Amino acid sequence: MAGDTHAPAAAEGTRKQAATRALADVPRVPGAKKPDPVIVADGVVRRFGGLTAVSVEHVEIQRGAITALIGPNGAGKTTFFNLLTGFDRPDEGQWSFDGTDLARVPAHKVARRGMVRTFQLTKALSRLTVLQNMLLGASGQKGESLLRAAFAGIWRSQEKANTERALELLGRFKLDTKASDFAGSLSGGQRKLLEMARALMSDPQVVMLDEPMAGVNPALTQSLLGHVKDLREQGMTVLFVEHDMDMVRDISDWVVVMAQGKVVAEGPPDSVMADPAVIEAYLGGHHDVSLSDDSAAAELEKTVEAEVEAEIAADEHEKGRHQS
Amino acid sequence: MDIGSILSNALAAAIGLDTIIYALAALGLNIQFGYAGLLNFGQAAFVAIGSYGIASMVTIAGLPFGVGIVVGLLASVLFALLLGIPTLRLRADYLAIATIAASEVVRLLARSNSLGAYTGGSNGLTGFAEGFYDLNPFPAGTYGFGPFQNNERTTWIFLVGWVLVALVALATWAIMRSPWGRVLKGIREDEDAVRALGKNVYAYKMQALVLGGLVGTLSGFVFSLGRAAVQPDNYATAFTFFTYTVLLLGGAARVLGPVVGAAIFWVVLSLTDGLLRGAIAAGWVPDGLMTTTQVGQVRFMLVGLALMLLMIYRPQGIFGDRRELALDGR
Numbered sequence: 105m106a107g108d109t110h111a112p113a114a115a116e117g118t119r120k121q122a123a124t125r126a127l128a129d130v131p132r133v134p135g136a137k138k139p140d141p142v143i144v145a146d147g148v149v150r151r152f153g154g155l156t157a158v159s160v161e162h163v164e165i166q167r168g169a170i171t172a173l174i175g176p177n178g179a180g181k182t183t184f185f186n187l188l189t190g191f192d193r194p195d196e197g198q199w200s201f202d203g204t205d206l207a208r209v210p211a212h213k214v215a216r217r218g219m220v221r222t223f224q225l226t227k228a229l230s231r232l233t234v235l236q237n238m239l240l241g242a243s244g245q246k247g248e249s250l251l252r253a254a255f256a257g258i259w260r261s262q263e264k265a266n267t268e269r270a271l272e273l274l275g276r277f278k279l280d281t282k283a284s285d286f287a288g289s290l291s292g293g294q295r296k297l298l299e300m301a302r303a304l305m306s307d308p309q310v311v312m313l314d315e316p317m318a319g320v321n322p323a324l325t326q327s328l329l330g331h332v333k334d335l336r337e338q339g340m341t342v343l344f345v346e347h348d349m350d351m352v353r354d355i356s357d358w359v360v361v362m363a364q365g366k367v368v369a370e371g372p373p374d375s376v377m378a379d380p381a382v383i384e385a386y387l388g389g390h391h392d393v394s395l396s397d398d399s400a401a402a403e404l405e406k407t408v409e410a411e412v413e414a415e416i417a418a419d420e421h422e423k424g425r426h427q428s
Numbered sequence: 429m430d431i432g433s434i435l436s437n438a439l440a441a442a443i444g445l446d447t448i449i450y451a452l453a454a455l456g457l458n459i460q461f462g463y464a465g466l467l468n469f470g471q472a473a474f475v476a477i478g479s480y481g482i483a484s485m486v487t488i489a490g491l492p493f494g495v496g497i498v499v500g501l502l503a504s505v506l507f508a509l510l511l512g513i514p515t516l517r518l519r520a521d522y523l524a525i526a527t528i529a530a531s532e533v534v535r536l537l538a539r540s541n542s543l544g545a546y547t548g549g550s551n552g553l554t555g556f557a558e559g560f561y562d563l564n565p566f567p568a569g570t571y572g573f574g575p576f577q578n579n580e581r582t583t584w585i586f587l588v589g590w591v592l593v594a595l596v597a598l599a600t601w602a603i604m605r606s607p608w609g610r611v612l613k614g615i616r617e618d619e620d621a622v623r624a625l626g627k628n629v630y631a632y633k634m635q636a637l638v639l640g641g642l643v644g645t646l647s648g649f650v651f652s653l654g655r656a657a658v659q660p661d662n663y664a665t666a667f668t669f670f671t672y673t674v675l676l677l678g679g680a681a682r683v684l685g686p687v688v689g690a691a692i693f694w695v696v697l698s699l700t701d702g703l704l705r706g707a708i709a710a711g712w713v714p715d716g717l718m719t720t721t722q723v724g725q726v727r728f729m730l731v732g733l734a735l736m737l738l739m740i741y742r743p744q745g746i747f748g749d750r751r752e753l754a755l756d757g758r
Binding site for chain 1 (some may be wrong): 603605607608609610611621622625626628639
């Protein structure tokens with residue numbers, strides 16, 4: 105049990121040790137029970153036509169830990185992410201967040217309950233200033249109701265408090281000098297930072313990052329990694345999708361591996377990367393078949409073609425969804 | 429060519445009835461398109477609903493003109509909900525398709541024979557404005573100075589119209605500087621991002637659609653009362669496109685953009701009209717090139733040309749912030 109979630113701002117690394125300790129005895133099998141899960145998903149299925157993009161039997165995310173969700177392209181990671189955060193609807197399945205049912209709850213309500221996400225393609229609102237972006241992230245704003253909007257007296261003091269908090273967060277992310285610039289003028293990495301800072305404005309319990317390192321200048325990588333670790337030190341749960349294995353190894357306490365929509369392995373980073381199921385998922389199940397045998401090669405070609413087609417179909421569906 | 433009267437007409441157009449009508453319609457469109465990014469191509473329908481709200485209630489039903497105002501406003505809210513409920517959850521283009529079609533449906537219904545008993549068919553309706561002019565505090569006479577001289581009726585509708593424009597502009601300023609306005613601008617940029625921050629995007633878009641539609645309906649009141657007549661073909665798609673022209677001319681997402689845009693639009697139209705007619709009358713333009721009957725069309729071509737040049741050299745409109753527009757969203 106991560107018993108010290110209520111401890112005052114802990115020294116660097118304390119919560120990492122707590123998370124490691126809590127997860128030490130968890131069996132390294134897909135769907136393993138965690139001592140203190142914040143998210144529990146059961147039988148989540150999402151089909152796109154004939155293709156089953158996600159079919160997760162059971163998965164639990166440990167509170168206060170950094171969990172990585174990895175897997176080859178087309179494994180269904182982002183789709184699963186979209187399902188959990190209400191941006192897509194499942195065909196079947198249930199999941200709960202902090203004990204309350206969250207399946208089929210619209211995206212904005214998911215965020216209000218304390219589960220905030222970022223996107224693979226950063227969504228900095230480019231024609232708003234950096235500060236306005238931040239203020240948009242604050243929750244429970246009185247002035248966001250149309251009836252009260254016209255009367256500045258009602259929301260001015262809250263706005264001031266939010267602005268102070270926003271500037272403090274921007275300071276932490278080293279964006280305070282950019283506060284009055286349009287977000288569109290930031291670099292790719294700065295936009296990622298802004299998106300993360302903006303998500304923190306609402307004091308979320310769970311932060312879900314979809315490929316936080318994609319397209320980030322290597323010089324900013326270390327600082328971004330530091331910020332993600334920092335989230336854990338402040339008692340937040342982090343779930344992230346990532347391709348960069350060095351990053352996964354560096355910061356995650358637990359790794360969930362998906363392939364073809366299913367969870368195929370779970371465990372701490374080191375043990376997961378040695379798991380044969382994971383190697384198979386990444387390199388394919390055919391890497392030990394000899395290609396000199398003609399009949400075997402022909403058969404292999406067929407299966408590979410079928411898989412590629414399925415993947416293309418999934419990709420196209422995904423693209424279609426993004427455009428919509 | 430009488431340059432003096434051409435200029436005086438152009439100046440009068442700056443505060444004229446058309447300017448008020450289009451300023452109000454564009455102020456409504458600014459809330460929808462400028463701030464929330466909603467592609468409403470049916471603003472003409474909201475204006476028509478306001479116009480027919482008064483005309484039908486007074487002329488056909490014989491009710492007082494205040495009832496017409498209330499009916500117009502309620503019908504406009506209903507129309508916005510009807511358009512918004514099925515389309516606002518979908519991609520932005522669906523709203524554009526639905527609104528342009530619905531706006532033509534409204535116009536064609538108004539001019540149809542079967543509804544002629546309620547709308548006056550293609551002839552429209554008259555004789556409904558007296559209730560409004562009975563409230564006129566100005567005694568008979570001429571008011572104003574220089575090019576801005578009008579009789580008591582015109583002065584009254586101008587006064588009411590400009591007060592409405594001022595109030596709507598003030599209200600727009602007040603709500604757009606609030607956190608509510610910030611959410612709207614966020615939705616214009618990327619609604620998924622705003623959704624991920626816990627805002628009910630659908631509700632905000634609906635509020636913007638209804639609010640902009642109501643302002644369009646106010647424009648309809650001024651339209652019908654100012655002309656003391658309604659005619660269905662005044663509310664064709666061209667009205668909506670001119671409203672977009674006015675909005676882009678002045679600068680979208682700026683409080684006073686629509687007002688300045690409307691004034692410029694009508695001054696330029698009046699000026700080109702006067703100059704072309706004068707030039708033809710003076711024999712400077714050969715008959716084979718253009719006759720006075722073609723002036724009406726040609727001046728719109730010139731406005732189109734001016735709009736193109738504006739979009740190329742000043743895409744942000746008169747008031748817009750170039751930096752803001754220069755940023756590439758994705």
